[in-house]
Amino acid sequence: MEPPNGARECRLTGTGISEGVAMGRVALLHRDPKASVPFYFVLESDVAAEQLRIADAVRAAAEQLDALIAVVTERIGPAQANIFVAQKMMILDEVLAEQMRVIIAERLVNAETAAASALDAYESLLADLDSEYLRERASDIGEIRRRLLDLLNRTREDHAPSAPAASPALSGACVLVAEELTPGETVSLDTSRTVAFITERGGPASHAAILARALGIPAVSGVRNILSHFAHGDEVLVNGATGEIVVSPAPATLRLYPAAKRPVSRRLQAVAPVENLTVMANISLCSELNFVNTVRAEGVGLYRTEFELLAAGRMLSEDEQYQRYATVVKGMEGKPVFFRLFDLGSDKSAPFLEIPAEENPCLGYRGARLLLGRTDWLITQARALARAAAHGAIHVIYPMISDLDQFLKLRELFRQHTQDIAMHDIRHGVMLEVPSACLAAREILETADFASIGSNDLVQYLFAIDRNNELVSTDYRPDRPVFWRVLRLVMDAAAETGKPVSLCGEMGGQPQHIPKLLELGVTTVSVNPRFVGLARVTARRAAGPRASSPQP
Ligand code: PEP
């Protein structure tokens, strides 16, 4: 069936870089690729003046970045503000300044040409590197270049603004479409109107992706020739989990996503807790806490702490970690918080930490194995967590555990290196996401304080199916008898040992799976904050008409 305006539905697929579903009208962000950099030769007597123009622009850019750092720290959090701290360091880099000065003096060219040529060389150096992380940083250089050229432009008499030209304003929700979004553009998005974005460049590790996740905006990247697929004002549906984009969606498609068309404010409306399912929230950054409280989650069931490192682009000190963890414990005001120890490696790669390159990282040096190899990281994190526990009870989840022995070794290291910190209420539990650990669930639960089922990885490892590969995504689904058999085994072990077991994979927020999870005895899930309400409504429906009405 065709939508009323007669446009035909058309589908595109990219890479989902920030989960969630949203719908709005396309706002195209054009950048004039031919926007020329003013070029002219200067007299030897003008060299010093041109060099001074560069120095002034660099100083002004650093001031602009200081203001941006303050806004981002306040609006999103210190980890994201670090992106702009790094940009400021690049802009103030003495080597770069010297290169620009030399270009002016040796080639006798103007300041704009010197700035563009020094930064272009730097950008293409990064863009050619093997490391995805460093390639992604090339977009920061692009942003610095634009900022400097804009400032230099303003000091010229024939000044004309060089900001990217957004399409004419649209009313209502809009989906921003651009070849690339820089970090500065991403944090400046008005999230009450921009409900999603689609880009050609910028993978899951890009700063734009990290910021989109922190802001809670669905996003898809990797769409080739992006500007040829959309017209300004097109209606478009974006699924940031699957990477699917539907232009001019037909009514039948829209019926599959009932929440997508709701205004942003209503989508985030809290649903009161229900009796038959405790619903907590998964977070990646401490700055998501407001969101967790807005949707009235009954705790943080999974804090993916490694994302704090990915956002900062470096390992954090004990104090820096403590600040973030304490913020979450205090902010949850007595509700449970489950901190997952750094689950690094494979799909959560952190190139800046120099984890060795591997043929098969999915089965390699990751999760628990990496923590056993890098006990310095484990110890620093353990100490930060033990200090944060002074503000309220904490749960520590050990990731990618494959047998009891691994858990015991890691827990022993945790305890041994936090002995000098006053002992507070710290519970130690296991992430059940590797099939061998699920098969040993009873043995593990006899020792551990709790477990949490990581269904995302459990499906991947049980069926040998990559969770991130578009080519095989139709085979990546938990709803198969073997999966339910494994879950039954785990829930039986929970009942026999009397230890709490929750589920923190994506399926906990998916209506099609919730009734079956309830039947199996799962009474606690932890989901993306956006799906807390949906999980509750589904659980209440599954309990039938006689289920008690929600608490106020
Ligand atoms: C999981 O594997 O189910 C999980 C919750 O952790 P992550 O998605 O971070 O691997």
Ligand code: MG
């Ligand atoms: Mg996992």
